[in-house]
Amino acid sequence: MDLAPSPLARPFPDLPAIEGVTLRVARARYKNWDRADLTFAELAPGTTVAGVFTKSACASSEVEMGREQVRLGEARALIVNAGNSNAFTGIRGREAVEQIMAQVAEALDCEPSAVFVSSTGVIGVPLPKDKARAGVAAVLEAEPCGWEEAAAAIGTTDTFNKGAGASAMLGETRIELAGIIKGSGMIAPDMATMLGYIFTDAAIEAAFFQEMLSKANAATFSCITVDGDTSTSDTVLAFATGAAGNAPLASWDDAGADAFYAALLDVCRELAQLVVRDGEGAQKFIEIAVAGAKDDESARRVGLAIANSPLVKTAIAGGDANWGRVVMAVGKAGEPADRDRLSIGFGGTWAAKDGQPLADYDEAPVAKHLEGEDIRVDVDLGIGEGRATVWTCDLTHGYISINADYRS
Amino acid sequence: MDLAPSPLARPFPDLPAIEGVTLRVARARYKNWDRADLTFAELAPGTTVAGVFTKSACASSEVEMGREQVRLGEARALIVNAGNSNAFTGIRGREAVEQIMAQVAEALDCEPSAVFVSSTGVIGVPLPKDKARAGVAAVLEAEPCGWEEAAAAIGTTDTFNKGAGASAMLGETRIELAGIIKGSGMIAPDMATMLGYIFTDAAIEAAFFQEMLSKANAATFSCITVDGDTSTSDTVLAFATGAAGNAPLASWDDAGADAFYAALLDVCRELAQLVVRDGEGAQKFIEIAVAGAKDDESARRVGLAIANSPLVKTAIAGGDANWGRVVMAVGKAGEPADRDRLSIGFGGTWAAKDGQPLADYDEAPVAKHLEGEDIRVDVDLGIGEGRATVWTCDLTHGYISINADYRS
Numbered sequence: 001m002d003l004a005p006s007p008l009a010r011p012f013p014d015l016p017a018i019e020g021v022t023l024r025v026a027r028a029r030y031k032n033w034d035r036a037d038l039t040f041a042e043l044a045p046g047t048t049v050a051g052v053f054t055k056s057a058c059a060s061s062e063v064e065m066g067r068e069q070v071r072l073g074e075a076r077a078l079i080v081n082a083g084n085s086n087a088f089t090g091i092r093g094r095e096a097v098e099q100i101m102a103q104v105a106e107a108l109d110c111e112p113s114a115v116f117v118s119s120t121g122v123i124g125v126p127l128p129k130d131k132a133r134a135g136v137a138a139v140l141e142a143e144p145c146g147w148e149e150a151a152a153a154i155g156t157t158d159t160f161n162k163g164a165g166a167s168a169m170l171g172e173t174r175i176e177l178a179g180i181i182k183g184s185g186m187i188a189p190d191m192a193t194m195l196g197y198i199f200t201d202a203a204i205e206a207a208f209f210q211e212m213l214s215k216a217n218a219a220t221f222s223c224i225t226v227d228g229d230t231s232t233s234d235t236v237l238a239f240a241t242g243a244a245g246n247a248p249l250a251s252w253d254d255a256g257a258d259a260f261y262a263a264l265l266d267v268c269r270e271l272a273q274l275v276v277r278d279g280e281g282a283q284k285f286i287e288i289a290v291a292g293a294k295d296d297e298s299a300r301r302v303g304l305a306i307a308n309s310p311l312v313k314t315a316i317a318g319g320d321a322n323w324g325r326v327v328m329a330v331g332k333a334g335e336p337a338d339r340d341r342l343s344i345g346f347g348g349t350w351a352a353k354d355g356q357p358l359a360d361y362d363e364a365p366v367a368k369h370l371e372g373e374d375i376r377v378d379v380d381l382g383i384g385e386g387r388a389t390v391w392t393c394d395l396t397h398g399y400i401s402i403n404a405d406y407r408s
Numbered sequence: 409m410d411l412a413p414s415p416l417a418r419p420f421p422d423l424p425a426i427e428g429v430t431l432r433v434a435r436a437r438y439k440n441w442d443r444a445d446l447t448f449a450e451l452a453p454g455t456t457v458a459g460v461f462t463k464s465a466c467a468s469s470e471v472e473m474g475r476e477q478v479r480l481g482e483a484r485a486l487i488v489n490a491g492n493s494n495a496f497t498g499i500r501g502r503e504a505v506e507q508i509m510a511q512v513a514e515a516l517d518c519e520p521s522a523v524f525v526s527s528t529g530v531i532g533v534p535l536p537k538d539k540a541r542a543g544v545a546a547v548l549e550a551e552p553c554g555w556e557e558a559a560a561a562i563g564t565t566d567t568f569n570k571g572a573g574a575s576a577m578l579g580e581t582r583i584e585l586a587g588i589i590k591g592s593g594m595i596a597p598d599m600a601t602m603l604g605y606i607f608t609d610a611a612i613e614a615a616f617f618q619e620m621l622s623k624a625n626a627a628t629f630s631c632i633t634v635d636g637d638t639s640t641s642d643t644v645l646a647f648a649t650g651a652a653g654n655a656p657l658a659s660w661d662d663a664g665a666d667a668f669y670a671a672l673l674d675v676c677r678e679l680a681q682l683v684v685r686d687g688e689g690a691q692k693f694i695e696i697a698v699a700g701a702k703d704d705e706s707a708r709r710v711g712l713a714i715a716n717s718p719l720v721k722t723a724i725a726g727g728d729a730n731w732g733r734v735v736m737a738v739g740k741a742g743e744p745a746d747r748d749r750l751s752i753g754f755g756g757t758w759a760a761k762d763g764q765p766l767a768d769y770d771e772a773p774v775a776k777h778l779e780g781e782d783i784r785v786d787v788d789l790g791i792g793e794g795r796a797t798v799w800t801c802d803l804t805h806g807y808i809s810i811n812a813d814y815r816s
Contacts, residue, residue, distance in 0.1 A: 058739030058747040088735045090748065090764035123732025124765045227718045310635045310718070311811055318812030324531025327496045331466030339466040340498065356498035357532045397808050403719055404726030404804075 008277040008285050008373065008393070009160040015147040015178040016165060018199045020044030020241025024142040025153040028135025030083030030121065030128070036153040038135040040142070041078040041197070042108065044241045048203075049075035049116070050210040052217045054234035060087035061094040062117050065101075066235060069113050073206025075239050076114040077104050078197060079136065080154045082182075086119040086127040096127040103136045118195050118235050120182065121156050151180040154195060157402065158182050158278055164270035166263035168202075170256030173246040175202035177263050181236075181271040183278070196221070196236040196271050202260055203242035204249040212261050213238050213268075220268040223300060223390040225307045226279040227399070238264070276391045281398025284316055286391065288377045293386030298335045302381065303390035305333035313395035316375055321366040323351040330379065341382030346370065354382070416685040416693050416781065416801070417568040423555040423586040424573060426607040428452030428649025432550040433561040436543025438491030438529065438536070444561040446543040448550075449486040449605070450516065452649045456611075457483035457524070458618040460625045462642035468495035469502040470525050473509075474643060477521050481614025483647050484522040485512050486605060487544065488562045490590075494527040494535040504535040511544050526603050526643050528590065529564050559588040562603060565810070566590050566686055572678035576610075576671035578664030581654040583610035585671050589644075589679040591686070604629070604644040604679050610668055611650030612657040620669050621646050621676075628676040631708060631798040633715045634687040635807070646672070684799045689806025692724055694783045694799065701794030706743045710789065711798035713741035721803035724783055729774040731759040738787065749790030754778065762790070 021043060025036035051070040053063045069075075079100055086093045097119075101112040108115075119127060151161040165178045183194025204212075213236070221236055242248065249257050277285055288306050293299035306312055309329040315322035323344040330337055340355035347369025351361050369375070375394075429451060433444035459478040461471045477483075487508055494501045505527075509520040516523075527535060559569040573586045591602025612620075621644070629644055650656065657665050685693055696714050701707035714720055717737040723730035731752040738745055748763035755777030759769050777783070783802075 054739075055742075056736070056739030057741070057743070057745040058735050058750065085732075088732060088747065088750075088760065088763060088765075090762075092764075123735055124760065310807070314808055314811035317808070320812070324493075324496060327466050327531055328464070331462075331464030333465070334463075335465070337465040339496065342466065342496075352496065352532065354498075355496060356500075357496075395808065396812075397805050399718070400722055400725070400803065400805050400808060403722035404728070 005159045006278050006282055008282055010274060010277060012148045012151065012161045012163055013165060015163050016176045018176055018178050018241065019201045019243035020047060021199045021239070022144050023146065023150045024139050025145055025149055026135050026139035026142050028081065028131045030081060030131060033083070036149065037082040038139050039080040039150050039153040040139040041150070041199070043075050043077060043239055044243060045076065047075045047239050047241045048073055048206040048209050049237060049239050050206065050213040051235065051237045052214060052221070058088060060085060060119065061097050062086060062119050063235060065097060066116055069116060070210065072113055074114050075116055076108050076110040078116045078237065078239070079104060080195065081119040081127060081132070082154055082156055083121040084119055084125055084127050085121045085123050087123045089124065089126040092126040096129050096132055099129055100132055100136055103133065107140050116237055120154070120195055147178060147180060151182070154180065155182045157280065160278060162271065162274040162278065164267045164274065166266040168256070168259040168263035170202060170246040170249070170260060173244050175200060175244045175246060175260065177267050179267045179271050181275060183275040194234055194275050198236070198238040198264070198267055200240045201242070201244040202240050202249065203244065203246050204240045204260070208250050209238065209240055212264055216261070216265045216268040219265065220272040223303070223388065224272045224276050225304055225390070225392050226276065273391055276393050279393035280402045281396040281400070282393030283396050284373055284375050284394040286316060286375045286377065286393060287389060288379065288392070289389045290379045290381065291387050292381040292383060294336045294384045295386040296388055297386070299386040299388035300390065302330055302333045302335050302337070302379065303388050305329045306377065306379065307390050307392035310395055313392070316370065317394035317396045319367070319370045321346050321351060321363060321370055326377065326379065330381070336383060337381050338383055343380040343382065345378040347376050413567045414686050414690055416690055418682060418685060420556045420559065420569045420571055421573060423571050424584045426584055426586050426649065427609045427651035428455060429607045429647070430552050431554065431558045432547050433553055433557055434543050434547035434550050436489065436539045438489060438539060441491070444557065445490040446547050447488040447558050447561040448547040449558070449607070451483050451485060451647055452651060453484065455483045455647050455649045456481055456614040456617050457645060457647050458614065458621040459643065459645045460622060460629070466496060468493060468527065469505050470494060470527050471643060473505060474524055474645070477524060478618065480521055482522050483524055484516050484518040486524045486645065486647070487512060488603065489527040489535060489540065490562055490564055491529040492527055492533055492535050493529045493531050495531045497532065497534040500534040504537050504540055507537055508540055508544055511541065515548050524645055528562070528603050555586060555588060559590070562588065563590045565688065568686060570679065570682040570686065572675045572682065574671035574674040576664070576667040578610060578654040578657070578668060581652050583608060583652045583654060583668065585675050587675045587679050589683060591683040602642055602683050606644070606646040606672070606675055608648045609650070609652040610648050610657065611652065611654050612648045612668070616658050617646065617648055620672055624669070624673045624676040627673065628680040631711070631796065632680045632684050633712055633798070633800050634684065681799055684801050687801035688810045689804040689808070690801030691804050692781055692783050692802040694724060694785065694801060695797060696785045696787065696800070697797045698787045698789065699795050700789040700791060702744045702792045703794040704796055705794070707794040707796035708798065710738055710741045710743050710745070710787065711796050713737045714785065714787065715798050715800035718803055721800065724778065725802035725804045727775070727778045729754050729759060729771060729778055734785065734787065738789070744791060745789050746791055751788040751790065753786040755784050
């Protein structure tokens with residue numbers, strides 16, 4: 001399937017090389033295509049790792065093993081297979097992952113548990129071991145490549161390559177972060193969604209790195225949705241090589257911890273938003289800001305109920321300031337709300353306040369806002385201090401066309 | 409908006425007159441249309457009532473008041489306004505409902521609390537009191553009409569008129585049930601969804617009637633979904649005039665209680681399925697049977713997670729036996745499941761068993777089944793005895809076309 005780039009696509013950014021990270025790609029031909037589909041990131045000894053994974057009860061072997069590996073905190077390599085998710089493939093699927101881990105571990109002279117594997121693509125077909133073996137052999141010998149080549153090689157139905165970077169000063173030491181991500185459908189916010197990889201040359205202890213990533217995830221990857229469908233393989237991994245030479249970060253009290261977190265949060269937010277921008281069939285990027293909820297988590301749930309509502313998403317696709325559908329979505333969210341305190345606005349103009357349409361509501365600026373590509377919806381529940389912002393895209397004929405045909 | 413009838417439409421059935429129920433319709437012109445949009449059912453003195461309502465936190469005044477009225481257990485009249493839901497209209501909306509109740513109560517010489525009001529249509533526009541007053545005056549004088557005229561008058565985006573009937577023997581007494589319903593979008597199973605009205609000439613005490621209706625609702629209206637969006641106005645009311653003259657039913661031990669419940673359940677199931685058959689853009693009717701869950705409620709939730717998955721619904725629209733998407737939906741349901749015990753089938757053919765695709769899976773009969781109009785999906789979680797069946801429709805370009813344009 002060749003799709004035109006999303007109208008919301010962003011150009012791939014200039015990303016810095018991260019010392020201690022070497023990228024390579026190869027053609028394993030997991031599908032009948034002529035493109036790189038196996039990605040290898042070699043990581044310097046001493047690299048720490050953090051990860052967040054899908055909460056799916058039917059997670060892939062890659063996810064099950066990744067959860068255990070992250071607890072050990074050490075990484076030497078990442079392998080990403082595109083074109084076959086290896087999910088729901090039983091023992092044969094697990095054996096394929098173990099084969100890849102052993103093959104890479106032998107080449108790098110490291111523990112297999114330091115080799116992280118992700119796979120994305122069709123569900124229910126065991127990853128072919130022969131293609132994986134040949135592909136890994138090829139990628140180990142391949143020339144190093146850049147970020148965009150790696151971002152392209154991990155993609156499946158993505159219509160553009162997605163990356164983000166940031167830097168921060170940890171005392172006198174400048175550190176860099178670079179991340180790549182893939183995903184455009186089967187995107188829903190139940191912890192990590194999609195495959196995302198973030199690399200930094202900062203030194204940071206694994207446990208604290210995990211704490212930071214989990215916190216950033218809650219405000220970024222867990223706040224996006226395309227279709228409310230949660231993949232069996234969703235993974236975000238973050239790797240810190242330590243090559244920058246800063247004193248390793250171990251707690252929020254350490255100098256530079258806040259700066260590093262801010263940079264990490266920036267990268268996570270940008271990567272998360274890029275996935276929404278490649279939402280299947282997306283024509284509009286929608287930011288939904290919820291305030292006045294019982295607490296932040298309640299605000300997030302209300303925001304996602306709105307973001308996942310097919311009626312809200314189709315209304316915005318049609319340029320219709322249909323705030324009644326937003327009321328409906330707030331009502332069904334299952335969170336504390338009081339109809340008579342609820343206010344709703346679009347693009348900075350309130351349409352309804354305190355449970356009633358505004359008497360002097362002027363639809364003209366709202367209609368103008370909805371003609372644009374970046375849509376803002378404001379919801380104030382009026383009952384507390386909880387806040388959250390979530391991101392989604394509209395629901396269009398494109399989503400139907402893509403998904404009524406593609407065997408994912 | 410004039411839509412062609414759903415390809416899944418059913419002809420309106422022959423429904424018996426229910427003694428003690430008189431139907432009338434009138435033109436209130438709540439919208440700029442030339443059709444009856446105000447429906448009145450006059451109910452004989454002594455009629456008992458039961459009801460189930462949306463759980464929306466932003467329910468309409470009609471729903472709020474209906475919940476209180478049902479507790480009193482007595483009904484003399486039902487008024488249904490089509491074209492304006494009167495939801496999210498604050499005190500002005502409530503006043504319009506109270507005006508209708510008072511006007512009808514005066515005409516019938518009954519308590520206003522015995523007059524039930526429902527409204528369906530656009531959200532956020534107060535029901536115009538002058539149109540309501542003139543419409544009620546007209547309907548009180550109108551000639552009696554039949555079930556199909558009433559079913560047509562309560563509809564909004566419905567593409568066909570929906571009714572169902574049943575009868576039962578309570579000892580020597582034959583009783584009749586007749587029901588009508590409207591709904592095609594904003595349909596999700598959070599207790600009652602849509603507007604449905606069931607009438608019977610049986611005599612049944614209000615509390616026991618409520619118990620029966622709640623039980624039937626759990627297995628029917630709460631097991632359907634079109635788009636996962638729950639309306640602010642959903643209501644199912646059931647009225648029993650007692651004109652058949654049976655000894656009033658008061659408990660499950662009474663002779664005829666089981667027979668009456670079976671008939672009530674039949675009518676509820678048929679009405680619920682008719683709503684799915686008019687699902688916006690629906691081309692296929694989908695039955696999802698879940699077995700082997702922890703308990704029945706868990707099975708229902710898993711079934712609805714599948715039924716609400718845009719990826720499952722688009723796959724079926726495309727005739728694709730994409731059981732991987734069913735695995736995904738089971739995984740995201742948040743219910744107990746074990747990937748390695750999960751089995752999935754279509755139309756009686758298993759595609760995957762015990763967490764793996766079947767080695768000898770023959771896709772031909774499944775592909776043939778998916779070409780049809782009535783689709784069956786079987787899911788066995790393999791961990792318990794819980795069972796549930798839910799009903800939905802596919803997700804097509806029609807849903808997008810209808811909802812990107814219509815201000816609901």
